[in-house]
Structure formats: C-alpha cells, structure tokens
Amino acid sequence: MRCLHVVPSLAPEAGGPTTAAIALVQALCDRGIDAEVATAGTPPPLPFPVHGFPVSPLTVRQYGFAPTLPPWLRSHLPQYDVVHLHGCFAHSSTVAAAIARRHRIPYLWRTLDHLSGPSLAQGTWYKHLYLRTVEAANLRGAVFHCTSPTEAEWVQDWAGDRPVLTIPLGVTPIPEAPAARCTLRQRWGIPADTPIVLFLSRMHPKKQPEILLQALAGLDRPWVALLAGTGDPAYLKGLAQLSTNLGLGDRVKFLGFVQGEAKTEALRGSDVFALPSQSENFGLAVAEAMAAGLPVLVTPGVQIAPEIAQAEAGLVVPPTVEAWRSALESILRNPAQRQTWGRNGQTLVEQTYQWGAIAERLATVYHQLIAGELTHPERG
Structure with a gap:
C-alpha cells in the first residue's frame, strides 16, 4: 500500500x-x-x-x-x-x-x-x-x-x-536527562529551589500567553517562567512589553524556538507546564510535557483536557487571570502534588498515546x- x-x-x-x-x-x-x-x-x-x-x-x-x-x-x-x-x-x-x-x-x-x-x-x-x-x-x-x-x-x-x-x-518518547534540572537553571541563572513554569508552544494570540503572564504577576511566592516558541515578531515584542509593564523583570525568559536537546532540557528541567490556549485540536505539547513527567495546567479548550482531568495529571482551568492565578498558587506550593500529577500524566501517555x-x-x-x-x- x-x-x-x-x-x-x-x-x-x-x-x-x-x-x-x-x-x-x-x-x-x-x-x-x-x-x-x-x-x-x-x-x-x-x-x-x-x-x-x-x-x-x-x-x-x-x-x-x-x-x-x-x-x-x-x-x-x-x-x-x-x-x-x-x-x-x-x-x-x-x-x-x-x-x-x-x-x-x-x-x-x-x-x-x-x-x-x-x-x-x-x-x-x-x-x-x-x-x-x-x-x-x-x-x-x-x-x-x-x-x-x-x-x-x-x-x-x-x-x-x-x-x-x-x-x-x-507522543514520541522524551529522552531521559538526569542533569536537566541543574543545567537548565545554570543556563538561565535560576536559583536551584525556584520552581519553573514552562510555556512551550507557537507564540500566537490563540495560545493566550498573556493570561499566564498576568496570572503570575499576582503571585507572592518565587517562580520563573520560560516561554519557548516563535511567532510574529510584532506579537513577541508585545509580549515582552507586557512582561515589562507587569514588572516581571528577569523572572520571565523568552527562549525562542527550541528543539532537540534544548527542548528536552526544558521539558525535563521544569516543574510545571502551562498552556492557557483558547483551543487545541489535541495539544501535542501538553502530551509531550506529560510524557516528560510534568504536571500540566490547561484550559477546557485543549481537547485532551477531559483525559487530563480523569487521569489527575494536572488542572483544567477556565481561561481567566483569576482562575489561573489560583491554580498556579496551588500547584507551586505543593511539590508532592506536582510529582503525583506528573506520574499520572506519564501513565496516561503510556496507556493512550x-x-x-x-x-x-x-x-x-x-x-x-x-x-x-x-x-x-x-x-x-
């Protein structure tokens, strides 16, 4: 054939x-x-x-x-x-x-x-x-x-x-990278005990990274956000300006497009994956994050959200700043819960995708x- x-x-x-x-x-x-x-x-x-x-x-x-x-x-x-x-x-x-x-x-x-x-x-x-x-x-x-x-x-x-x-x-298996947590933090100057929130997707208004930035801006606890992906230069400039206006400083780092070892390092070295997208017909980046053992935060518009909720692999959060701020606060303060959700996500990927x-x-x-x-x- x-x-x-x-x-x-x-x-x-x-x-x-x-x-x-x-x-x-x-x-x-x-x-x-x-x-x-x-x-x-x-x-x-x-x-x-x-x-x-x-x-x-x-x-x-x-x-x-x-x-x-x-x-x-x-x-x-x-x-x-x-x-x-x-x-x-x-x-x-x-x-x-x-x-x-x-x-x-x-x-x-x-x-x-x-x-x-x-x-x-x-x-x-x-x-x-x-x-x-x-x-x-x-x-x-x-x-x-x-x-x-x-x-x-x-x-x-x-x-x-x-x-x-x-x-x-x-989902293609994500390579093991035991040193990723250390090397990712060294590469971007992030303290060892600071949790990393990863946004890895095409930079487009549909993905709504603005919600993530605005939600993070209201948190009192330490965090660093890595935004990995490419898009229209004017849109990327607007996101950088929003980060500046919110006073986020070097807590937000724009990685640009990542692939290969850099992508593996980002997935294996982060603590939480976040995608507040308006809609995703599947959400491959989300599934890759689960394969890497990350707990995920998504909106109901990500079409594998029901499976995520059923597997207890993360949180499905309405696309509002207030809801995302509350979800981020909850997941960042509970490392044990992050590990449990991460393991559940890996099981979901192994059994389904x-x-x-x-x-x-x-x-x-x-x-x-x-x-x-x-x-x-x-x-x-």
Whole structure:
C-alpha cells in the first residue's frame, strides 16, 4: 500500500502539527506501509521519502502557494493508493484533494482544528467563503481525521454525511536527562529551589500567553517562567512589553524556538507546564510535557483536557487571570502534588498515546478506504 501525506510545511518552527505529521509518517513506515510526504517549502532531512516544492514569494500568509506542486501531483498521485491531507486553508491540501477526486483516489483529511468554531472565528468571512466555494467539492469527497471527540463535533457541521473518525495523536518518547534540572537553571541563572513554569508552544494570540503572564504577576511566592516558541515578531515584542509593564523583570525568559536537546532540557528541567490556549485540536505539547513527567495546567479548550482531568495529571482551568492565578498558587506550593500529577500524566501517555497503536489504527482505515468500506470520494 502506497500512501502520500500532503503537509503544508515541515519547518520545525511550524510546531505541533509538523512534529505530529513527521512522527506519524515514521510510525507508518515502521509498520511496513510505503508512506511518503509532499510539502511546500524546503523539507529537513528525514528517514522517509519527502518531495518538497518551493513556495512562491507572492503567497499570502500561511497559505503556502507552491506553483510546481499541482503538476507533480497530477503526474504522480495516480501511483498512490490513498492520500492523507494535513490541515485546511492551505494550497497543498486544496489541490491534492481536487486531484485525488478526479482520479478517484480516496483521501483522509486531518483538519487540525481549522474547522472548529474558535478557529473559524479568526477571519470569519473569508474562511467561510473559502470552505463554501473553493473547498466545497473537496469537503464532500473527504473522510475526516480528528484527534479528539470535540474536534469531531465541530467537523461534523461541515462533513455532512461523510465519515468523521476520531484517532488521537501519539507522543514520541522524551529522552531521559538526569542533569536537566541543574543545567537548565545554570543556563538561565535560576536559583536551584525556584520552581519553573514552562510555556512551550507557537507564540500566537490563540495560545493566550498573556493570561499566564498576568496570572503570575499576582503571585507572592518565587517562580520563573520560560516561554519557548516563535511567532510574529510584532506579537513577541508585545509580549515582552507586557512582561515589562507587569514588572516581571528577569523572572520571565523568552527562549525562542527550541528543539532537540534544548527542548528536552526544558521539558525535563521544569516543574510545571502551562498552556492557557483558547483551543487545541489535541495539544501535542501538553502530551509531550506529560510524557516528560510534568504536571500540566490547561484550559477546557485543549481537547485532551477531559483525559487530563480523569487521569489527575494536572488542572483544567477556565481561561481567566483569576482562575489561573489560583491554580498556579496551588500547584507551586505543593511539590508532592506536582510529582503525583506528573506520574499520572506519564501513565496516561503510556496507556493512550503510543504511535505504534495509532499507526495500526490508521493502517486499518487506509485499507477500508481503498476497499470502499468508508466510501470513495465523489468525482468532480
């Protein structure tokens, strides 16, 4: 079975969606599936076949217009048995879906929270117009891949009678780093007994790091916050200014984009993970934090929040400054509770978010698509 994954970007800075796509394709390859990737931009070196296509300098925002991608897809897509699309409102997904329909190749569409109410509220008019015009036939031909039940409910509004499947993401094991607590504090000049709150995500208004900063500003006890991630320079400048205005000084440190050993050090060396995001279709960074043994603070908009609450792996906190301040006060004053929640989170990840099992489920779905058991896409 040959499967082509179409991913808007494989740049590490793209965050969780890219990390998940790479890990997913690798897990499929490990199980004997002939999986490849087509992407806009220059991909990093990877252990499976990747076809990269230059992005036009005239592209709009994150649409990723790659003019040489459509001809390649028209020529090569018939060689594949199934297509797995990643993300909406991307040139790569739109053209791949259209060409797959013409060749009657079944396609699974991972929507990445792009069809949720909060996401569609950002740029409402043009997103709705795009879905109802450019993407209408493509949506009618898809089988949808969601990573949480809540995301599936949002997608169902656009899917009509098309199948909507819920298959979570996996988590790549976080390397052990016994010295991380020491080296992280040495690197950033943090006292050994000061707890570290880690925010590790793409810097975007949707992630609401402002809530975290404002909540921390009202705490009397010692703390240091590490904000790791990249984003729009103007937005990052605004966050730094907010930190200054709140008088947080060197208690807030902006790490920029981290990966590899630096990411492992941040995860293994911190004490609490915090993500006050408006919405997350899964929350891969949260799952990675649990895999590293960190207790997590999240909002109900993080779609694995119910699992976190049930496993007692952290706190699910309404997205208000007052609620977050209270939650931070509680978790920072209780090291024993942090350790218990951290162990519970590791157990949750080990039992639920393993790439091997998820790849097996997807392989079954691919076979069902090819056999017509989930219906073939419409022609159009």
